[in-house]
Amino acid sequence: MNPLTFTVAPGGCLRGRLRVPGDKSISHRAIMFGALAEGVTTVDGFLEGEDCLATLGAFRAMGARIDGPERGRVVVHGVGLHGLRAPAGPLDMGNSGTSMRLLSGILAGQAFDTVLTGDASLTRRPMRRVTEPLARMGAKIETAERGTAPLRICGGQRLTGIDYALPVASAQVKSCLLLAGLYAEGATRITEPAPTRDHTERMLEGFGYPLRRESDRMFAVAGGGRLVGTPLDIPADISSSAFFLVGASIAPGSNLVLEHVGVNPTRDGVISILRLMGADIELLNPRLAGGEPVADLRVRHAPLRGIRIPEELVPLAIDEFPAIFIAAACAEGETLLTGAGELRVKESDRIQAMADGLTALGVSAEPAADGMTIRGGALSGGTVDSHGDHRIAMSFAIAALRAGDAIRIRDCANVNTSFPGFVASARATGLAIRELN
Numbered sequence: 001m002n003p004l005t006f007t008v009a010p011g012g013c014l015r016g017r018l019r020v021p022g023d024k025s026i027s028h029r030a031i032m033f034g035a036l037a038e039g040v041t042t043v044d045g046f047l048e049g050e051d052c053l054a055t056l057g058a059f060r061a062m063g064a065r066i067d068g069p070e071r072g073r074v075v076v077h078g079v080g081l082h083g084l085r086a087p088a089g090p091l092d093m094g095n096s097g098t099s100m101r102l103l104s105g106i107l108a109g110q111a112f113d114t115v116l117t118g119d120a121s122l123t124r125r126p127m128r129r130v131t132e133p134l135a136r137m138g139a140k141i142e143t144a145e146r147g148t149a150p151l152r153i154c155g156g157q158r159l160t161g162i163d164y165a166l167p168v169a170s171a172q173v174k175s176c177l178l179l180a181g182l183y184a185e186g187a188t189r190i191t192e193p194a195p196t197r198d199h200t201e202r203m204l205e206g207f208g209y210p211l212r213r214e215s216d217r218m219f220a221v222a223g224g225g226r227l228v229g230t231p232l233d234i235p236a237d238i239s240s241s242a243f244f245l246v247g248a249s250i251a252p253g254s255n256l257v258l259e260h261v262g263v264n265p266t267r268d269g270v271i272s273i274l275r276l277m278g279a280d281i282e283l284l285n286p287r288l289a290g291g292e293p294v295a296d297l298r299v300r301h302a303p304l305r306g307i308r309i310p311e312e313l314v315p316l317a318i319d320e321f322p323a324i325f326i327a328a329a330c331a332e333g334e335t336l337l338t339g340a341g342e343l344r345v346k347e348s349d350r351i352q353a354m355a356d357g358l359t360a361l362g363v364s365a366e367p368a369a370d371g372m373t374i375r376g377g378a379l380s381g382g383t384v385d386s387h388g389d390h391r392i393a394m395s396f397a398i399a400a401l402r403a404g405d406a407i408r409i410r411d412c413a414n415v416n417t418s419f420p421g422f423v424a425s426a427r428a429t430g431l432a433i434r435e436l437n
């Protein structure tokens with residue numbers, strides 16, 4: 001366990017203006033697409049968090065020249081779809097599931113062998129969801145016994161397009177297969193059980209690659225095309241904004257504007273869910289930035305009530321449930337989440353980790369296989385464990401706004417995977433948070 005601990009004094013409110021760092025999902029894809037394109041891709045608003053830096057490091061290790069990052073700017077000199085070179089050793093993806101799953105699709109189509117590995121959390125996460133459909137396309141990938149990393153990917157295989165219905169709603173699996181499809185003979189056609197984030201589809205189009213959208217849940221690409229480098233402007237991450245949306249909603253006196261937030265309709269479930277609970281969130285100045293919808297979000301304190309969360313919103317808010325659970329703990333009445341079993345295989349088991357932490361703070365939280373029931377009530381202070389999960393750590397930090405006493409959160413170093421500067425941003429807007437090593 002990493003010794004970094006957050007200590008947050010109780011009470012206060014969030015006020016002012018804040019631009020949180022760039023979107024993690026889009027930042028990963030910006031490096032991948034930029035490296036595989038022909039020509040130069042200039043990226044602004046890149047997230048300089050450890051997960052995206054792992055993706056950047058992998059492409060550097062495979063011969064792509066990448067300048068920066070420097071204050072969010074990265075210049076990627078594309079090598080073309082067939083221009084990558086064998087790396088000198090295994091590619092370490094750290095804590096990042098997105099890097100590992102999307103890269104396995106790209107690497108399955110290369111002429112050389114690669115090994116993908118990661119930290120203790122990532123090497124426990126399920127990878128058969130990508131290796132099985134990739135094998136159907138003709139890829140050769142060995143996993144550890146339980147279908148986990150390290151992944152040994154054999155190059156030089158001939159890939160063929162498949163028609164594949166995803167068993168789980170996962171943008172990572174969809175994206176992995178679409179990327180492998182760029183190297184396959186014929187069409188690769190993916191059907192999702194429910195819409196998930198569509199950044200890969202948008203980026204394919206932005207880089208000039210033909211994508212057939214057969215419905216809002218069905219897409220196809222054919223191999224043999226080319227990507228052309230393009231400038232990208234990455235919006236602030238709605239997933240990082242979520243902690244502040246919840247914090248300002250639960251803390252009386254709050255009035256906060258979050259600037260230039262990505263509000264892609266496949267990502268905005270947190271806004272819908274909080275509004276159903278009674279939150280006061282306004283979208284100001286909606287606009288497009290680099291092919292993605294963006295707005296400034298004004299959030300003011302409002303009394304929240306418990307709800308039954310509509311299951312169709314789950315994939316649209318999949319990373320925001322730790323923060324939403326804090327909103328539920330501060331709401332009047334009961335909140336019920338179902339249809340969210342995927343939360344058990346994220347950076348931690350987020351259902352168990354949040355249930356344990358809420359219970360430690362005196363809130364009634366009953367975990368289920370695919371969700372949780374939370375009864376809103378007073379939060380005490382206490383000590384909780386983030387299990388090395390960035391989003392669990394930041395969610396409990398925000399909870400202190402409504403706690404009776406200080407909250408101590410253990411094992412917080414991984415906050416840097418998605419939100420470098422979280423402590424400074426939280427302090428600047430009103431949270432009494434300190435880091436202890």
Ligand code: S3P
Pocket residue numbers: 024025026098169170171172173175196197318319342
């Ligand atoms: C992501 C997709 C989601 C999400 C992850 C990022 C992406 O995972 O949880 O943080 O960038 O495609 P799943 O697609 O596995 O749900």
